[in-house]
Amino acid sequence: MSMRFIGLVFAFMIAAVGCSREQNFDEKVLNLITPQKIKGFDPIYAADLYASNEIGKVYEGLLEFHYLKRPYELTPNLAESMPEVSADGLTYTFKVKKGVLFQDSKAFPNGKGRELKADDFIYSIRRMADPKLQSTGWWLLDGKIAGLNEWRDKNANAEKVNYDEAVEGLKKVDDYTFQFKLAKPFPQFLYALAMPFTFAVAKEVVEHHGQEFQNYPVGTGPFKLDYFDNSNRIVYHRNPTFREKLYPSEGEATDEAAGLLADAGKKLPLVDKVIVNIVVESQPQWLNFQKGSADLLGVPKDNFDQAIVAGKNLHPDMAKKGIRLSMVNSLDTTYVAFNHTDPLFKDNIKLRQAMSLAYDHVESNKLFYNNTATIAQSIIPPGISGHKKEYKSPYIGRNLEMAKKLLKEAGYPEGKGLPELQYETVGSTVSRQQGEFFAKNMADIGIKIRISTNTWPELVKKTNTKTAQMFGIAWGADYPDAENFFGLLYGPNESPGSNSSNYKNATFDKIFAQASIMQDGPERTALYEQLYEMAGNEVPWIYGMHRTSVTVYQGWVKNYKYIEFNHTQVQYLNADLEAKKELLKKF
Amino acid sequence: MSAQDTKSLWADAFSRLVRDRWALISLVIVLVYAGIAVLATIGWGLPDWKTSQASEYLAPNGQFWLGTDLFGRDVFAKVIHGTKIAMSVGLVTSLIAIPIGVFIGAIAGYFGGWIDDIISWFITTFSSIPNIMLLISITLIMGKGLVSVYLALGITGWVGLARLIRGEVMKHKEREYVHAASAIGGGHFRKLFIHILPNVTHLVIINTSLQFQTAIKSEVILSYLGLGVQGEPSWGTMIDDARQELARGVWWQLAGATFAMFLVVLAFNILGDALRDSLDPKLKGK
Structure with a gap:
């Protein structure tokens, strides 16, 4: 007993010494926290936010979102300038910046990083399509680039995927110039080139490290990985061979006063070292x-x-x-989805409307978001064109009387005859509490809800196989275009595609198909607003909040x-x- | 022989048990918990935990003895209703685990040979798998909910008892009374179940009380991990809620659930100890 106690005291002393490590004032260090383990640094698997953030320190893409300008605007990053787009909107010609070097790595001759060329982009895009690698970002390019799907299908059963075969849509013009040719118009294509999925990797490095590639990132980016322990911390230092990339000298009107232009024109990155600690629990994060x-x-x-x-x-x-x-509105929407392959919900719009009216958005905002969120009226968050400010959904805002009336008209007076519904959510404490809150609200009009908690992969499996009856999740924008949200309700995208609620509506699908290939402009915005209202009135989901970060x-x-x-x-x-x-x- | 010895083993054990003050208190505590569980099951006479009665996170006061939770529900009522889950898990898993343990252990101990080899292999294999891992995989396969928890804890709980019974039966089968039973033509079934088993019953009783509290603890852990009971108050889920609430100074949910669990586990442990003493035939009459 006493021995054990002494042991404990020692353990505390060691911990205390460990924590009070002297702050270093010789170099500029940033200490960051990420709440999730990072599997690795391979861009083609950058499906979640936290992996993207790490990958984005080492790797770069052709384009990026301007750091200061709002609304969000694409600017060239590794591209020399914005691409030339052909009149039919199908061919995009990119010039790559000259003199950009990959970080030093033993995969290169003499360990010196070589120059980035057009070939690297063609190679990186193909890796995304490689059927053997199962990139989690393939949906982004699926069916979009001419000949890429065919190449993928042809190699699906091949022993070795053939990277030498030409693909029509990925064409090298010279060492620094190449062309994308699209299979059909896809105005959101440029956004895809700002997402980590399409960031440039070097073939030599991929081949040198093989299976271990994800642990040895070598990009052209501002930071170089020093140390990587996927459950503890990640350390980077400034990439010594980083090109001349400068801090922007213009931004929003308020940026000057906010001091955001003080470093204008300085060479990036501005700090010498970045330490990212992986801290899963929220209390230790806060204490740190x-x-x-x-x-x-x-x-x-x-x-x-x-x-x-x-x-x-x-x-x-x-x-x-x-x-x-x-405190800034983030571009996301939380929602409780109905599975529209379930006959209960499929044609029974009144049941869906009744449930939406029974949900207490005001209380939910107070309990879970400290009143900082904006109550969603439909699918698009404010800040993305297609969000219609004047529109108020008639089915948002608690009205139990109306809800009961609709429920009766739906054929289930006071919930009678309606089986117990299963609500799927992830197993975190807050998600479970949100589920309990939902169940409590529904009980007020006589609907019984059973809550089932899942790990994230379990939930994904249930939605992919269309076996989740109802589920509570959120969608954050991949790029600032309403297409990214409306696609979640587009019939042909049904599971395992992104329309995990399997909603189908012929009118909606028709307008979406038309709008999604149009270039940005007032006509497209009008169609988007039409979709926005429709998504509100039809109640394919019970919308929750647009959260504030x-x-x-x-x-x-x-x-x-x-x-x-x-x-x-x-x-x-x-x-x-x-x-x-x-x-x-x-x- | 003294006059005392004319009392039966059970009557003697009981009188020794109630003479131990702590054992008696523990017994009363266990009975109170059981009573609450019965009331909660038939839904009679207990405070309401489902409706929001006040604003969220009220500190303990005269009306709400343990304050309120996130949705303004009475935490004390949740603790009370949590008893039902805890006790029913303890009871049902014991009902599953104990018969399996006794039967398998007795067979292995009595017959020996290849039967023993096979059963021992199972016992060793089961006990070498980390318990919580096994529980998690069983709940994942069978889906979540109370039934899964019963089964998961039931089919992992028999191992210890089986090993104990096996050893005890091995010892007993060489005893004179068993030889005597053989001599008058008793079959295997008769010798094992009529003669030997009553002599190891005290082990079963002691083990039940230990099994009971292990099951309660495991249920709390499973619910804490989000693998247990869904949609009903459970001490584990309450502790999970409390984990984050502590940051805003909400301690009552944690305190209520932990104390309720602590008390019943302690009571079962003391009771188990006392039972062991009072049922030991060697201490008879002392």
Whole structure:
């Protein structure tokens, strides 16, 4: 007993010594936190936000979203300029920047990184289509590039995938020029080139490391990986051979006053080292931030009261330490989906409307989002064209009387005759509580809900096989275009495609098919708004919220600006070491 | 022989059990829990946990002894109703695990030879698999819910008892009374179930009380991990809720659920100990 106690004391002492490691003021270091284990750094598997953020430090794409300008705007990154697009909208000609080097790696001759060429992009896009690799981003290009699907199908059963065979839609013009040829118009195509899935990898490195490639990232990006322990931490330092990429000198009107242009024209990246700690639980994340050992953090739900007063201002205790707050609407929608292959919901719009009216959005916003979210009226969040401000859904906003009336008309007076419905969600505490809240709301009109919690892969399997009856999830924009959201209700996209609720509506599908191949403009916006209203009135899902991203950051962090597609953000951040020395005294 | 010895083993054991004050208190606690569980099952006379009665996260007060939760529900009522899940899991898993354990253990111990080899292999294999892993995989295969928890805990709970009974039966089958039974022509069935088994019953009783509390603890762990009971108050789910609520100073949910579990597990442990003492034939009459 006493031995064990002494052991415990030692364990604490070691932990204490470990934590009080001296802050280093010789170089600019950013200490970040990510809440999820990272499987690896292979761009073609960058399906989740957290993997994308790490991949975006090492690898780069042809385009990126401008760090400061809003609404979001694409700018060239590895591309010399924005591409030339042919009149029919099918051919995109890209010029690649000259003199861009891959990071040094033993996969290259003499260990020196070689220059990036047009071939690297053609190779990287093909890897996404490689049937043996099963990229999680294939949906993005599926059916979009001429000849790519055929190449994929042909090689599906081949012993070795043939990369030498030409693909019509991926054509090299010279070492620095190449063309994409699309199979059909796809105006969102350029967004795909700003997503980590399409970032450039070098063939030599892929072949050198084989199965281990995902652990040895070698890109052209601003940071080079030093150390990678996928359950603990990831350390990067500045890539010494990074090209001359400069901090932008123009942005939104308010950026100048916010000090976001102070580093304009300086060479990126602005910090020497980035440490990313993997901390899964929200309490240790919060404590790390409070201690000053994390520079930037999304505020966990249960710490909201400690961080924010009156719903919008930073808590004085935190303001005293120089901490700052950013609250920005994120481009997402939470929802409870009905499975439309289930005859209960398929043709019974009144049942769906009744359930939507029974849901208490106001209370939900208070309990789960501290009143910071915006109640969704339909599928598109504000900030994306197609969102119609004036539109108010008649089925959003709790009205039990109306709900009961509709339920009766649906054929289930007071819920009689309706079987118990199964609500699927992921197993996290908050998701379960949201499920309980939903069940409680439905009980008020006599509908019984059974909650079933799943791991994420289990839930995906259930939706892919159309066996989930109802499920609560959220969708965040991959790119700022309504097509990315409306596609979730487009009939032909049904499971295992992105329309996991298997909603089918001939009129909706027709308008979507027409709008999705149009270039941006007032005509397309009009069609999008029509879809938006339809998605509201038809209640294919019970819409929840458009959430607000609440982030706190330390006073010594410079140039922080919320960006929805944030995998490129870290290179723009700066750390003020003098300010850090001063501010840390207050911790 | 003294006059005391004329009392039967059971009557003697009982009188020794109730003389132990702590054992008696524990017995009363267990009976109270069982009573609450019965009331909760028939839905009679207990406070309501389902409806929101006040605003969220009220601290403990005169009306809500353990405060309210996220949805303004009475935490005390949730603790009370959690008893039902805990006790029913304890009971049902014991009903599954104990007969399996006794039967398999007795067969292995009595017959020996290749039967024993096979059964021992099973016992060793089962006990070498980490318990919680096995529980998780069983609930994943069978889907979630109370029935899965019963089965999962039931079919993992028999191992320890089977091993114990096996050893005990091996010892007994060489005893004179068993030889005597053979001599007068008793068959295997008679010797094993009529003669030997009553002599190891005390082990079964002690084990049941230990099995019971292990099952309660496992249920709490499974529910905490989101693999257990769904849609009904369970101490495990309450502790899971509390994990994050602690940050905003909400301690009552954690305190209520943990204390309720602590008390019943402690009571079962003390009771198990006392039963062991009072049922030991060597201590008879002392």
